[in-house]
Structures are given as C-alpha cells and as structure tokens.
Amino acid sequence: MEDAHQKLDVIIVGAGLAGLAAAISCGLAKHNITVLEAARQLTEIGAGLQITPNASRLFKAWGIETEVAALAAEPSLLAVHRYSDGKILAQEDAFDQNIRRKYDAPFIDMHRVDLQKILYKRAIELGVDVRLNHRILKVDDASGSKPRVVLESGQSLECDVVVGADGLWSKCRESMLGKADAPLPTGDLAYRIVLEIDKITDPELRSRISNPEVHFWIGPQAHAVGYSLRGGTMYNIVLLCPDDLPPGLSRLNGSVGEMQDLFTNWDPILTRFLRQVDSVDKWKLMHRAEVPSWTNIQKNFVLIGDSCHPMLPYLAQGANSSIEDGAVLGRLLSYVRSKAQIPWAIELYESLRKSRSEMIVRETFHQRDAFHMPDGDSQIERDTLFLSQLGKEVDAKFPSRWTCPEVQPWLYGYDAIKEADNAAILSLSKRC
Numbered sequence: 001m002e003d004a005h006q007k008l009d010v011i012i013v014g015a016g017l018a019g020l021a022a023a024i025s026c027g028l029a030k031h032n033i034t035v036l037e038a039a040r041q042l043t044e045i046g047a048g049l050q051i052t053p054n055a056s057r058l059f060k061a062w063g064i065e066t067e068v069a070a071l072a073a074e075p076s077l078l079a080v081h082r083y084s085d086g087k088i089l090a091q092e093d094a095f096d097q098n099i100r101r102k103y104d105a106p107f108i109d110m111h112r113v114d115l116q117k118i119l120y121k122r123a124i125e126l127g128v129d130v131r132l133n134h135r136i137l138k139v140d141d142a143s144g145s146k147p148r149v150v151l152e153s154g155q156s157l158e159c160d161v162v163v164g165a166d167g168l169w170s171k172c173r174e175s176m177l178g179k180a181d182a183p184l185p186t187g188d189l190a191y192r193i194v195l196e197i198d199k200i201t202d203p204e205l206r207s208r209i210s211n212p213e214v215h216f217w218i219g220p221q222a223h224a225v226g227y228s229l230r231g232g233t234m235y236n237i238v239l240l241c242p243d244d245l246p247p248g249l250s251r252l253n254g255s256v257g258e259m260q261d262l263f264t265n266w267d268p269i270l271t272r273f274l275r276q277v278d279s280v281d282k283w284k285l286m287h288r289a290e291v292p293s294w295t296n297i298q299k300n301f302v303l304i305g306d307s308c309h310p311m312l313p314y315l316a317q318g319a320n321s322s323i324e325d326g327a328v329l330g331r332l333l334s335y336v337r338s339k340a341q342i343p344w345a346i347e348l349y350e351s352l353r354k355s356r357s358e359m360i361v362r363e364t365f366h367q368r369d370a371f372h373m374p375d376g377d378s379q380i381e382r383d384t385l386f387l388s389q390l391g392k393e394v395d396a397k398f399p400s401r402w403t404c405p406e407v408q409p410w411l412y413g414y415d416a417i418k419e420a421d422n423a424a425i426l427s428l429s430k431r432c
Helices: 017-028 053-061 065-071 095-103 112-125 171-177 203-210 256-262 268-274 317-333 339-371 377-388 407-412 416-431
Strands: 009-013 032-036 048-051 077-082 088-093 108-111 129-131 136-140 148-151 156-158 161-164 184-196 214-219 222-229 234-242 251-254 280-287 301-303
Touching: 009 017, 017 032, 017 112, 017 161, 017 317, 048 112, 048 222, 048 317, 053 065, 053 095, 053 317, 053 407, 053 416, 065 108, 065 112, 088 095, 088 377, 095 407, 108 112, 108 222, 108 234, 112 129, 136 171, 161 171, 171 301, 203 222, 203 234, 203 268, 222 268, 234 256, 234 268, 251 256, 256 268, 301 339, 317 339, 317 416, 339 416
Parallel strands: 009 032, 009 161, 032 129, 077 214, 161 301
Antiparallel strands: 048 108, 077 088, 136 148, 148 156, 184 234, 184 280, 214 222, 222 234, 251 280
C-alpha cells in the first residue's frame, strides 16, 4: 500500500453518512474525491443513531474517535420491556463494558447531525471537494470509457469512478437500472422524537436521560426504543407502529394527541416521556427489492448505502452498514495502482458487501416479527424464552438480536478494513 499509485478521479453522489464515509476512506487512499450534494446546506434530517462496533471501530482508523466521543452517549445497560407494564424481559448490565471487551470498540448513541458534521470536517481535512446545491439528473456510463455525471443545471462531469450514495430516492440507482424504481412501503411508520433534558422537570425522567441506557418496549404490531444522546443531555425516542400515511406521502407532521393515544396503555415510564412531546413527525418506513448487481457492466459505477440496501431501523444497521460500505470501497481503491485495476476493485467490493448487507436487511424483518408479536401463544412462548435467560449470559438463539449470541457477533464483530485488506491481498496473490 506504500507503493506509488495512479490517482483516480472519484465522484461521490450524496453527502450523507454513506457518501462522507466513502469520501474519507477514498481520501485516505490518496485519490481525488469530489462529493456532489443536492442540498444547499449540509443539514441532514434525522434524530438519534445507534452506532455499533462494526462502525465505531472505523472512527479510530479515520482519526475522529475523540470528536465522536465528545458528542456521544455510551449506554451502560440494554433492556427489553413488555409494553403494557414495563416488565423486564431481558437486561444486560455493564453493557458498555461487555461490548468493548468483546469487540474492542464501543456501542454509542449519537445525533445524526453531529456525526455528519464530524465526517464532513474530516473529509475536508483530507482534501475532499464537497459541492453543495449540485443536484444530479443522471449518470451516463455508456458514452465512453469514463462515466459522466449529468447535473440538472446541464453541466456534466467526467471521472474514473462514480459512487452512488444518494439514498433511498436515488437517481444513481435509476440510472444503473435504466428505469424509475420507487421505494416500497414496509407497512410500518416511525414517530421520531428528541427531548432536551433542560426542558424536563420530572426528576425520574431527567435521571433516565443523564444516565445513558437503551430501553425497548415491545408490543402488538409496535415497539418503542429510547436512549440518551450528547453525553446524556438529550433523549431520543422512536415509536414504530403500523403505517397509516396516505399513498404517495413519505413524511407528515404528526398529531401529538394521536401518537399519545396509540401508546396510552403502555409502560407509564414511556407514556410520561411522551407527555413531554410538543411536536412530532411521522416517517413512512420504506425498503427496496434486491437488485442483481450494485455495479454497471464496465465496473466504474457503483452503489452504496440506502441506494442499494435501505433497511428497517430495527437493528440500527442502516447507518452502520452504509459506513461499512464506504470503508470497504475506499480501502479497496487504495490497492489500485492503475486505472485498469478499477473493475477488479469494484467487483471485489460487491462480493464483500452485497451478501452481508442483504442478509442484514432480511434480519431486520425477522427482528420486527419478534418484537411486534400480538398477545397470544407465540408471544407467551417468546417471553418465556426471554425470561429463561434473564440474569444469565444468553446462550440460546434470542428474540432480541441486540444481545443474541448468534447474531450480535456476526453484526458487531465485522471489521471493514480488515475484511477489505484480507480480500485484496488474497485476490492479488492469486493474480500474480
């Protein structure tokens, strides 16, 4: 990796978490990186994020570990409660210590905007050219040896590699498929809430916020999750329930009263938090069908993040897997010594990332099924399994994949840089 290599001109479409992760990783590989972002200002909409060790370990490698820690909250406990009375079904104490011991990286909770700003700053430090208010029309990859990004302004930009990181409503995806391809509803929606501790007078709620923990409440066709942000000065709540938004609407100002009514008979701690809310938005949760390939035939145009594998938020892996994508792609491009090697790197990226990401997508639906069971025989069987492991180190396939001994190591133990290095070295040795 220290040998001289030919610098590539890489255009990344989108300055969300996936695009900025790719920009940092490609920037560290010493390529020329341009990021095109449609927004006039870099303020990503959103609330809390749960950053798991598969992504957080990258922050140290990228030189942003200290900045992230200053704005994060690291939960010391993770608990799952029955919705109606708050009964604890599962609980892991010393969660922060256990995660660090097992994965040598933390589980942290952050505001999405905070993480985006840190990634943006690091990308700029690495010489990445981020251009705001640059909305693309299409990617043209059939006119010559190099792909071109065509902007709505009429300008076109040619490069060696185009990275489509433009999210759920991706123009890059449409260009690659050659057709319109609208996201599909999952049948669920999310109410997203952020509360500030300074505006809350209830001492028990304030204590919950200032001592970071993760709490899930699971019930029929719905569940809720709450956790602290910004060192225990903010609280993020997400309510997941059946989608009642009209067709064609993906986001709507919600009714606080309607939201509170939906969760009236839930754990009093949760409903007390919900009584602190003065405004709320409803977000339709969308997904996409798997596509045969994330790359074009020429292997110089590739999709990452939500443009190719959007995820339900039930394992908090949408952001984490997008960051993984960017890390793997940039690391593989660090091995490219000439433009003739671009297809090799892109093919290797897809082989490393596609199967894992699509497996995570499927696992999120399984988690929804486990958390949204209606009251009845299956729910009783699930809760019996939960309670059989309470107070023990879990040793069975578990309804909560957050602490499942089969799923958690596979999710959290992934090391994107090591995976890319091992695959590149093995592949190059076979080519010699």
